Amino acid sequence: MGYRVAIVGATGNVGREMMQILAEREFPVDEVAAVASGRSTGTEVEYGDTGKMLKCRNIEHFDFAGWDIALFAAGSGPAKEYAPKAAAAGCVVIDNSSLYRMDPDVPLIVPEVNPDAIDGYTKRNIIANPNCSTAQLVVALKPLHDFATIKRVVVSTYQSVSGAGKAGMDELFEQSRAIFVGDPVAPAKFTKQIAFNVIPHIDVFLEDGSTKEEWKMVVETKKILDPKIKLNATCVRVPVFVGHSEAINIEFENEISAEQAQEILREAPGIMLVDKREDEGYVTPVECAGDSATYISRVREDPTVDNGLTLWCVSDNLRKGAALNAVQIAELLGRRHLQKG
Structure with missing residues (x-):
């Protein structure tokens, strides 16, 4: 027996990617609903590469009762209005917006980093997905932190335009x-x-001169990994369609060599x-x-x-x-709590 899963924001970049990954990973589903705003009602979206087409349902009239999981990829506005309604109806919400992260x-979850924190989802029936730049950062930091205890991180990001949605890619x-x-x-x-340019400005500026994107990386890393870690971020938008890059400098409490770090990360x-350490011996966003x-x-x-x-x-x-992190959260939720399929 599988799950009944609703994808909220199914017509957007992340919503479509969620459906692609659910299909790729053969997530056990009995039924999938594509849910979107009223202007997208009736639009057909494909469930992965399966050839199965789903007609979008209007979120204003969608009844979450009887659905097991709702993957929200519709932004903070719809998440604020509809996630509590879904949660109250007994559907566990995994939200990709920034609204509930702090x-x-x-719980704010990256399954490779803090899987045990998911047990706290029952307080509100909502689980938060971290910011895109935070997710990859904490995956990289976690095994090194376990070995040598991180004191301080300085990170510069090179973030693709897809982080700003379809409008960013089109621009x-x-x-x-x-x-x-x-x-x-x-x-x-x-x-x-x-x-052909880079922009050192993502999201709004805050009083201390940082941007909200930079603030997110700081507070989310502390919540997910360790509140004692000091972190400073500079977030930059670059002319890349898909793929975020980060140059990360880490200071540890204990000794760790590059060779040890490579073995741990491997x-x-x-x-x-x-x-x-040769031409092409590294990975780029492409x-x-x-x-x-x-x-x-x-x-x-x-x-x-x-x-x-x-x-x-x-x-x-x-x-x-x-999208992948959200589906991994759903898989973790199934293994630990929902136990279907």
């Missing part, structure tokens, strides 16, 4: 085309030209170590797109601090940063 009664494409043919370039989704869940792994390359010791390491981390933000 709620003390809502990169249209601006690139315009530059090649000599047409004017006008920013719309982003604050400045994104084609065996860690969810990680693929590709670290040859290679990670469409893959489920978090890739680590360029592991080396930092001679400027005691017990310091620097590494390069790349992951498909639509998968591990969003």
Whole structure:
């Protein structure tokens, strides 16, 4: 016997990716509902590559009673209005928005990092999915933290335009085309030209000069991994369609060599170590797109601090940063609590 699963936001990039991954991983489903806003009602979406087409249902009239799991990929507005209704109807919500991440009664889960925290979902019947840049970061940090205890992290991100949704991807494409043919370039989704440029600004600015994206990385890492870790982030949007990259500098309490770190990372869940000190001996966003792994390359010791390491981390933000992590949470929930299939 399988689950009844609703995908809320089924017509968006992440919603479609959720359906793709559910099908790929053969998640045990008896029924899947594609749910979206009223303007998408009746639109057909494919369930993975199965050829099975689902007609979108209007979230305003959707009854969550009798459904086991709802994967929300519709943003904070719909999550605020409909996630509590779904949860109250007995459907466990796994929400991809930022709305519930820092709620003390809502577990924030990356299954490779803090699976035991999922047991707290019963307080609100809601589980939060972390920010895309946080998800790959904590997967990389967890096994190293277990071995040598992390004191401080400084991370610079190189985040793809798909993190801003379809509008971000369209803007990169249209601006690139315009530059090649000599047409004017006008920013719309982003604050400045994104084609052939980088923008050190993701989300709104806060009073201390950081952006909300940078703040998310700090507070979410502390909640998921360890509140004692000090972290500073600079988040940058780059002209890449899919795949976030991160340059991570780590200071540890205890001694750890680059060779030890490589051995640890090679065996860690969810990680693929590709670290040859030669041309093409590392992974870039182009290679990670469409893959489920978090890739680590360029592991080396930092001679400027005691017990310091620097590494390069790349992951498909639509998968591990969003859809894949949500499906992995659903799998974990099934194993530990729902126990069907």
